[in-house]
Amino acid sequence: MGVKRTIFTALAAVALLGTGVSLVNAPTAQAAAVATTQGRAYIHYVKGYSIAVWTTPTADRQLTGKTIKDGSQVTYVDKTTGADGHVWYKLADNQWISGQYAVSQVIPQTSGTLLINEHPAFGVPVFDSPNADQLGTGRILKGGQQLPFVDAQFGFDGHVWYKLGNNEWVNSQFAGIIFDNGKGTSEPIRIKYTPGYSIAVWNSPLINQQPTAKKLKHGTVWKTFKMVEYNNTYWYNLGGNQWINGKYTEFAN
Template identity: 25%
Template sequence: MILDLKNNFVKATAAAALTIVGVSAVNVAKPNSMTSHVQAATQKVKINYVPGYGVNVWDNYNHGHFTGKRVKHGTTWNVISTVTDRKGRTWYEIGQGEWVMSKYAKLVHTNTQKETKDDDSIGEWVAVKTPKKAKKSVQATGDAAGVIALAKAQAGKAYVWGASGPSSFDCSGLVQYVYKNAAGVSLGRTTYDQVKQGTTVSMDNLQPGDLLFWGSASAPYHVGIYLGNGKYVHAATPSQGVRVQTLSSYFYPSVAKRVLN
């Protein structure tokens, strides 16, 4: 009986030791020892959004909820896994139950430690679909011409949250100001209101004066005015102010609206 108790004690002690070792082994496991599903843990992504802003982090890639966290533009994160959702969108898991859409990030080569500037593509590639090239714009006339002229005239002015002109603007304030004063069109004050106005148009059929929105098609976070020939004007960030830029796959609109006939 004593011998049996000793044997059982030895077995239990050995099992406990194996359990502890097993836990320790998991905690220090190297990325290359993981399964193919999480092989992407050997990769990193650099958030490529809007300077001064962050990307929402979701708790799931299919019908997920906003976690209340955001990752800042320009920060680099390890990728735990890469998944494509039911709508064909690619997601990166950057933490346990923390997901970001791939269109807001750039994959960084793992065989180089070189840090690159946000506008330097060396050692990186863009993990987004290349947008279709917009058709050549027709010449703006009438109200559209007035909208374009007034919008361009605001370039260089300051970005101030909640401002609607004439010396400073936020993104929706600029749009509201330009349309009211150039075309007599009253638009809502926020991007949420403005995206509900006008008619939706495809990104490959833009015309000067169309509104461009970024983010959710029903609740966008940013808006600008299309100028034609692939260019748009917007109140970008506090550090950049109102500026004219060219449409880019790094920062591509999700929906366009036409509010001028």
């Protein structure tokens, strides 16, 4: 089941010229992380072995007697931090697994625009389905290409696959969603790194990206134009060919 995520407000109110970006006053900070409590998880343990399913993530948890094999995919309906400090995923009533042995996957949205994330010298193949018996269609997508998708679902490999059209699917490992609401407002973000240090500004969110000469200091606040999501990692556009990694930011609402 696709899980909708809260998407930040995009498009800055003013245009950025050249390599400059708009600096704004810094109000009270809020967490920039977007919370999701439902999704799919891929069991990553030891080949040939299984993990236990527990009754609760609390300290008094008990074994249910159920196990899940390494390499399996499961759907979770909730998640929380357990008594051990790790994330725990709820599969059903009184059925929890430790996030120590599960890689979470979520579907940000089921339609929109994709940005193909691959080196321009290479291509991304399109397949006829996201299933294990998939076949290549012969269509190849170029790095940097933008195109619409009309559906999304989990594939046989545990990754999200995007549907481009009838019998045309592309793996999310090579495609990111562009979030751009087309409005003339922006939500500023604050650089959250190490006091006294700066983060790099990149010319692209793509795999062949290069750093620009610009750096942004910890604690400064900037307007953004749009955002691209790749496998739960967010890249924010500051205007033109200027991008920063969202893991070093927080919303400055």
